[in-house]
Amino acid sequence: MGGDHGPSVTIPAALAFLKHEPDAELILVGLEDQVRAELKKHHAADNPRVKVHNATEVVAMDDPVEVALRRKKDSSMRVAIELVKEGQARACVSAGNTGALMAISRYVLKTMADVDRPAICSILPNMKGGPTYMLDLGANVDCEPHHLHQFAIMGAVLFEAMEHRRPSIGLLNVGTEEIKGNEVVKATAPLLRADHERGKLNFYGNVEGNDIFKGTVDVVVCDGFVGNVTLKAIEGVSRFFKSVFMETTMSKLGALLARKSLKKLNPESYNGAGLLGLKGLVFKSHGGASAFAFEWAIKRAYNAAQYNVQEQLSAMIAELMPRTPDSQAPGSTIQQG
Amino acid sequence: MGGDHGPSVTIPAALAFLKHEPDAELILVGLEDQVRAELKKHHAADNPRVKVHNATEVVAMDDPVEVALRRKKDSSMRVAIELVKEGQARACVSAGNTGALMAISRYVLKTMADVDRPAICSILPNMKGGPTYMLDLGANVDCEPHHLHQFAIMGAVLFEAMEHRRPSIGLLNVGTEEIKGNEVVKATAPLLRADHERGKLNFYGNVEGNDIFKGTVDVVVCDGFVGNVTLKAIEGVSRFFKSVFMETTMSKLGALLARKSLKKLNPESYNGAGLLGLKGLVFKSHGGASAFAFEWAIKRAYNAAQYNVQEQLSAMIAELMPRTPDSQAPGSTIQQG
Numbered sequence: 245m246g247g248d249h250g251p252s253v254t255i256p257a258a259l260a261f262l263k264h265e266p267d268a269e270l271i272l273v274g275l276e277d278q279v280r281a282e283l284k285k286h287h288a289a290d291n292p293r294v295k296v297h298n299a300t301e302v303v304a305m306d307d308p309v310e311v312a313l314r315r316k317k318d319s320s321m322r323v324a325i326e327l328v329k330e331g332q333a334r335a336c337v338s339a340g341n342t343g344a345l346m347a348i349s350r351y352v353l354k355t356m357a358d359v360d361r362p363a364i365c366s367i368l369p370n371m372k373g374g375p376t377y378m379l380d381l382g383a384n385v386d387c388e389p390h391h392l393h394q395f396a397i398m399g400a401v402l403f404e405a406m407e408h409r410r411p412s413i414g415l416l417n418v419g420t421e422e423i424k425g426n427e428v429v430k431a432t433a434p435l436l437r438a439d440h441e442r443g444k445l446n447f448y449g450n451v452e453g454n455d456i457f458k459g460t461v462d463v464v465v466c467d468g469f470v471g472n473v474t475l476k477a478i479e480g481v482s483r484f485f486k487s488v489f490m491e492t493t494m495s496k497l498g499a500l501l502a503r504k505s506l507k508k509l510n511p512e513s514y515n516g517a518g519l520l521g522l523k524g525l526v527f528k529s530h531g532g533a534s535a536f537a538f539e540w541a542i543k544r545a546y547n548a549a550q551y552n553v554q555e556q557l558s559a560m561i562a563e564l565m566p567r568t569p570d571s572q573a574p575g576s577t578i579q580q581g
Numbered sequence: 582m583g584g585d586h587g588p589s590v591t592i593p594a595a596l597a598f599l600k601h602e603p604d605a606e607l608i609l610v611g612l613e614d615q616v617r618a619e620l621k622k623h624h625a626a627d628n629p630r631v632k633v634h635n636a637t638e639v640v641a642m643d644d645p646v647e648v649a650l651r652r653k654k655d656s657s658m659r660v661a662i663e664l665v666k667e668g669q670a671r672a673c674v675s676a677g678n679t680g681a682l683m684a685i686s687r688y689v690l691k692t693m694a695d696v697d698r699p700a701i702c703s704i705l706p707n708m709k710g711g712p713t714y715m716l717d718l719g720a721n722v723d724c725e726p727h728h729l730h731q732f733a734i735m736g737a738v739l740f741e742a743m744e745h746r747r748p749s750i751g752l753l754n755v756g757t758e759e760i761k762g763n764e765v766v767k768a769t770a771p772l773l774r775a776d777h778e779r780g781k782l783n784f785y786g787n788v789e790g791n792d793i794f795k796g797t798v799d800v801v802v803c804d805g806f807v808g809n810v811t812l813k814a815i816e817g818v819s820r821f822f823k824s825v826f827m828e829t830t831m832s833k834l835g836a837l838l839a840r841k842s843l844k845k846l847n848p849e850s851y852n853g854a855g856l857l858g859l860k861g862l863v864f865k866s867h868g869g870a871s872a873f874a875f876e877w878a879i880k881r882a883y884n885a886a887q888y889n890v891q892e893q894l895s896a897m898i899a900e901l902m903p904r905t906p907d908s909q910a911p912g913s914t915i916q917q918g
Binding site: 470481488 | 706707708719722723753754755761762763764766789790791792793794795803804805806807809810811812813814815816817818819820821822824825826828829831832834835836837838839840841842843
């Protein structure tokens with residue numbers, strides 16, 4: 245039901261996904277009438293690999309987290325997450341309200357043992373042709389060094405499980421030298437360096453904003469404030485570029501000629517951010533995602549389930565995650581809209 | 582002498598600037614032989630509006646701030662700033678090491694009364710066709726609410742003096758609602774809101790990363806960590822776009838057709854960041870600036886001198902700037918590379 249467009253985007257995406265993944269099955273959770281009507285429109289009312297699961301409420305994109313969590317107990321979002329908890333689904337994908345998705349996921353699934361705060365991990369394209377994983381993207385706006393340390397471990401585990409190679413980790417900073425940075429980042433580097441020396445993490449060191457796209461490292465670690473602002477600024481520049489190409493006939497023609505190369509930059513195929521540190525797989529699609537982009541988010545969740553990301557996360561976190569005194573600290577804030 | 586290319590870029594830029602500004606005069610500060618040789622190469626050895634001022638040392642792009650400040654006392658950077666202090670120059674422009682430029686400027690010129698920490702204010706293009714001023718861009722990585730408050734005032738004064746209209750101010754955040762943000766940002770909003778209610782500032786409220794390019798507000802306020810990372814991420818995306826256009830013959834042709842529209846995005850004409858809160862005008866060019874871009878930085882400094890930005894800053898800061906208890910606090914760190 246979620247996202248800016250609802251079932252008119254999510255259902256065609258789901259059907260396209262099933263066409264490309266012949267072994268996959270989907271449970272569509274939402275207002276049953278609407279979902280079935282949309283399926284019928286696409287001549288898929290009887291698709292044997294689609295189950296429709298009714299939910300009587302929908303979390304709106306601008307619902308406060310409290311409303312989504314406390315008042316809409318039969319929302320499509322909550323019911324979908326409960327299906328993961330009950331083991332009826334191996335992963336949940338939503339294009340809805342990020343803050344609500346994180347809050348409900350934490351409430352229903354609970355946080356993994358040894359994880360202080362779940363984080364949101366996005367995937368961006370880089371100039372080397374590979375993906376750059378970046379976290380946190382907005383779940384945690386005030387972080388301590390041990391939180392960034394945990395994000396690094398969770399990001400590394402997700403990357404290795406999804407991409408089948410050991411990632412290098414960079415700490416997002418204002419310069420590459422060790423003396424640079426704010427107090428939190430300066431105190432985080434030694435924690436990551438120590439893990440590197442023990443062979444637990446492949447810590448590259450500090451990276452700067454432009455390294456995200458250079459592909460200097462595989463996983464970029466930052467707090468949720470910096471991550472959210474940076475990601476949205478990147479989206480803003482990209483939209484600016486697009487708008488400039490739509491200005492004149494000449495620029496439109498230019499964009500047409502360059503379209504094959506421009507595809508590299510297409511953020512649509514990088515849709516699908518992982519909510520990490522929960523006792524279950526939840527993926528977040530961009531709210532404005534097209535059907536093509538939403539299909540990518542489903543595919544990412546499907547791959548995560550196939551590659552047993554949840555089990556790998558559990559095992560590796562148990563091995564790697566440092567125990568911290570404030571595992572139950574109430575300081576975590578869920579804030580992304 | 583500064584920047585990635587030194588006099589081979591800065592001197593052609595200086596000469597082009599003089600051609601476009603028939604009333605301007607320039608003092609070129611640097612290794613005299615090199616500067617004169619470059620002038621000669623451009624048939625400008627006898628230009629009556631160019632003075633060459635010798636300096637025996639050069640701050641390298643990777644010199645630690647301490648080396649630049651304590652050991653290179655006759656550097657071109659320091660001598661140029663001293664000319665501003667002595668009133669021989671009305672503004673200084675450098676493409677050199679940002680950290681060194683800020684440190685030497687603070688040491689030589691001193692901070693203005695009532696200003697806790699100078700800030701770096703960059704200018705970015707936006708989709709409305711206007712400039713977006715953004716500060717701080719890296720001088721202050723750990724900020725308290727009253728620092729952000731002061732940045733807002735300094736940015737507003739610079740904008741009004743340079744653009745001849747009263748700017749709207751936005752506080753960079755992870756969402757637009759008042760309850761969003763990290764602790765520092767949440768405590769800053771009421772300070773700006775109070776100035777707004779007293780008619781001192783035109784405070785719009787919180788803005789998000791994508792608002793920088795939307796042109797939602799004229800001045801975007803953030804701490805130096807967030808500003809530096811965001812700006813470099815933006816540069817990274819832009820470089821990624823450029824590289825994609827250079828990939829194939831088709832994409833090159835596309836870029837050629839769209840070049841008129843793409844000019845809007847050209848960061849070169851937005852070169853020239855102001856160091857605000859010092860007793861003198863200092864502008865920072867991007868280190869990798871082309872001659873065209875460096876000319877823009879000179880032009881910006883020239884306009885700031887013409888429009889009496891320094892005097893306006895003094896007057897308006899005396900009127901607007903809240904007195905804070907820690908005016909002499911040692912917490913300020915200069916860190917941008």
